[in-house]
Amino acid sequence: MTDYLEYLDFLYSALEPLNRRNVALSESTHLVADIGLSSLEVMEFIEKIEDHYDISIPLNILPDVNTIGELALKVGELNP
Amino acid sequence: MLFDKFQTMADFQAELAERDVVPFGAVTEQILSPTEGVVEGHKVILAGTNNYMGLSFDPRCIAAAQAAVAKWGTGTTGSRLANGSFAEHEALEQEIARFYGVGHAIVFSTGYAATMGMCSTLAGPGDVILLDADSHASIYAGVKLSDADIIRYKHNDPDDLAKRMRRLGDRAGQTLIIAEGIYSMLGDVAPLQEIAEVKREYGGYLLVDEAHSMGVLGDTGRGAAQAAGVEDDVDFTVGTFSKSLGSIGGFCVSRHAELEAIRFCIKAYIFTASSSPSVIASTREALRIISSEPERRQKVWDNAKRLYEGLKALGLPVGPTASPVVAVEMTDRSRTIDCWKALMEAGVYVNLVIPPASPSTNFLLRNSVSAAHSAEQIDAIISAYAGLKEAGLFEPAQAA
Known part of the structure; x- marks a missing residue:
């Protein structure tokens, strides 16, 4: 079981190349409103996470995920 | 606002x-x-x-529609489940099943209703749907209503599909894989041999939408699965009457007898009026024509x-x-x-x-x-x- 903080660290590093606005990334950073990810970038980012942890993230969970912290929790649930 | x-x-x-x-x-x-x-x-x-x-504009299709409108009237004014199943609808279901060489068929009022209805009903809570990322809007609309876990695989990429089936572990067996025969925007054909191979390796069920490939591909016009020689691996074929058959409506055919029970669980089938008999009559004629010409x-x-x-x-x-x-x-x-x-x-x-x-x-x-x-x-x-x-x-x- 990977730790929540480790998930966060991975998400921060995976987001860095997409962080055009140079937002200071934290648990409460909003993926779309703050970082400004397009829907295509969201899908590329999700795929990066999926390949890293060898999981599939169902589309259904995405409406409930707004922040990096919420995503880290979901990835944790999907990667037992 | x-x-x-x-x-x-x-x-x-x-x-x-x-x-x-x-x-x-x-x-x-x-x-x-x-x-x-x-x-x-x-x-x-x-x-x-x-x-x-x-x-x-085929004169035979027009004549069939004209005869049917005179015989059956302009519309059924009801759902297939209530008063809207006429002998024409039943006959078309038998004929489309025979065209595909399977035992079971459902006729829908539009192609959108057919794909949306099947994709929303086949998989439910706890099941998984693996759909091609470039799937038609009717497939996306359907899976969203399904309450299944929805996972996309990269467009026409059997390796990505295989990777995702592997990741599902025990749940691969309760997964509905969705592909289209010809994709409507760029006209590209699904690699159905490879997709069928993934299904054979990991299990699950395969639904193929032949909306744009029926009539166009395969020795007898059944579509991309026939052309690829993998019809035995396909569990559900959906399609439309509004393209090669020149009318309007949709269908699902399957070799699974369970389709008869599934029929009465599909809201897009139950809560909408059935096709006008004239539409069904021209569709039957068009099906005969694509088979014989x-x-x-x-x-x-x-x-x-x-x-x-x-x-x-x-x-x-x-x-x-x-x-x-x-x-x-x-x-x-x-x-x-x-x-x-x-x-x-x-x-x-x-x-x-x-x-x-x-x-x-x-x-x-x-x-x-x-x-x-x-x-x-x-x-x-x-x-x-x-x-x-x-x-x-x-x-x-x-x-x-």
Whole structure:
């Protein structure tokens, strides 16, 4: 079981190349409103996470995920 | 505000109006034949329909519809589940099942209802749906209603599908895999042999939407699964009557007897009126015709190759292989609209496609051919594109 903080660290590093606005990334950073990810970038980012942890993230969970912290929790649930 | 989210579309419509273009919902004022009409005041060759077999004016189909409207009336005024199952509907279900060589069929009122209905009903809570990322809107709408876990695989990528099936572990067996025979936007064909192999290795169920491939592919026109020789691996085939069969409606066929129970769980089947008997009658006739006149399949492919090679020779970006759908991909919205308008003025109607209906951020001039097009008409379409190229309407990189 990977730790929540480790998930966060991975998400921060995976987001860095997409962080055009140079937002200071934290648990409460909003993926779309703050970082400004397009829907295509969201899908590329999700795929990066999926390949890293060898999981599939169902589309259904995405409406409930707004922040990096919420995503880290979901990835944790999907990667037992 | 409720309406805020529609502002982008309203702005786009205003821009189009200013430029005097009506690419969406262009009104056909007269239809002269399966391949010619008067659209928004222009007499045009219709190169943006899905009339692949060219049957919309077939005298036999028209006669069958006329006889049925006299015999059965204009509409059923009810759902299949209530008063709307006429002998015509039952007969078509038997005939479409026989056409596919399986035991069970459901006829729906539209193709959208067929895919949406099947995709929303087959998988439920706890099940998994693995769909191609470029699936049709009706598939996305259906899976969203399903309460299953929805996972996408990369478009036409069996390796990505296999990876995701492996990741599912024990749940692979309760997974519905969804693919389309021919994808409607770029005309590309699904690698169904490889997808079927993944299913054989990991389990699950396979649903193939043959909306654009029925009539067009396969020895007897059943579609891409027949062409790939993997029909035994397909659990559910869905399709439409509104393309090769020239009418309106949809179907699902299956070798699984469970389809008869599933039928009564599909809301898109239960809570809508059944097709008018005249529509069913012309569909039955069209099904007989595509079975007995394979030369139509040859003709649509001859036309497809002629158009594809012609546009390719002009240096236009048309995709990797010829198909009855030939799309020219553009990156600039404004140029694409200018091209669409210039094609209309040159006497050719095609479809203008904008994201998110197109599979990427590109814009499309989508052409489709029919068995009813003459070689001269195909050449006229190519000439119209050549004229646009000469006028400098294409992006420099695309008109090299």
